[in-house]
Amino acid sequence: MKNIINCPFIPIAKRPGSHRGAAGVMYGDMIKEKYGNCDVNYGGEIQDHNNYDNLWVYHGTDWSGGINMFGGVYGFPYVKNTVNFSKFKGRVFSIGIDFPPYHEMVKSKLESAKKEVQPEWHEVDLKNLERMYNEAERIDYPNPTRKIVIGDSHSICMYRPGWTVNSVPFKTLNGAINDGFDKYIPFDYEEIECYFGNIDIRHHVIRLGQKIEDLADRYIEEANKYNAKIYELLPIEDVSRRIPQSGYYKGQPFYGSWSERNDARNKFNDYIEKEYGIKRWTGHLFNKEGKLDFKYMEKPQSIHLSREFYPYWNGIEAAGLEEFFA
Helix, strand or coil, X not given: CCEEEECCCCCECCCCCCHHHHHHHHHHHXXXXXXXXXXXXXXXXXXXXXXXXXXXXXXXXXXXXXXXXXXXXXXXXXXXXXXXXXXXXXXXXXXXXXXXXXXXXXXHHXXXXXXXXXXXXXXXXXXXXXXXXXXXXXXXXXXXXXEEEEECHHHHHHCCCCCEEEECCCCCHXXXXXXXXXXXXXXXXXXEEEECCHHHHHXXXXXXXXXXXXXHHHHHHHHHCCCXXXXXXXXXXXXXXXXXXXXXXXXXXXXXXXXXHHHHHHHHHHHXXXXXXXXXXXXXXXXXXXXXXXXXXXXXXXXXXXXXXCCCCCCCCXXXXXXXXX
């Protein structure tokens, strides 16, 4: 059985600097690991989806319940990808969410258009999109394993074959502790790793005057319930780094000076290492000023690491990158 993974609208980006693309590539690797094959439709280059038996649908890390298309129905650069996607007649698996009513969304946009739309939109098979909506099977994890990483959106970088990553966008360490880690562990496990806390350092610790040791103690207490390992936090990038509005909190890209946040990050990591143990892995990411080097971050602007610098697996090299770990 041949498998393909694609997005309905904006395709999976091949460039390693795309966070959205990285998640799609990761899902493709999970499918390949479990089923033996999976072609990632980078940039929408694969046209005839009916050369495959199964279509795995990745809806994007930016999915928020509606279609977000640059240029709309008048100038969307990836409309041909949507056309090709809509014509697939085989079995459909929807990753992470129920397959949305894309047929209704596209139809609504076309009917409400105030000027001539791109002609390719008339090639979209709305009837078949409706079939997908009715028949698609939801799959939360393409290859569930007994080794699990839980964390915020940064935790995607800890993926490697044999592991499941539950990456929860915008989830703070404080919020995860309040919820209890049980909420984020999707099935029975043998090993658990945690990668929370970067958001807390960026936005909340300085703003709220939190005591780092108190937050670290609560982290240790919750992680210890599951014998979970904890990853150290990322270095702090220079304040000149531009980030998208999705990374802002209350209109600000961060709270506290670089020095304040760097001190908080170092105290947090050192305290956990002393009291519990920590996985050190970021030594190669610093520039000469002791800051997170922009060259390791997603381009052109993001708060995440670029995929080619993920510590275990990057979808480019077959070998792991474990030498980065102390």
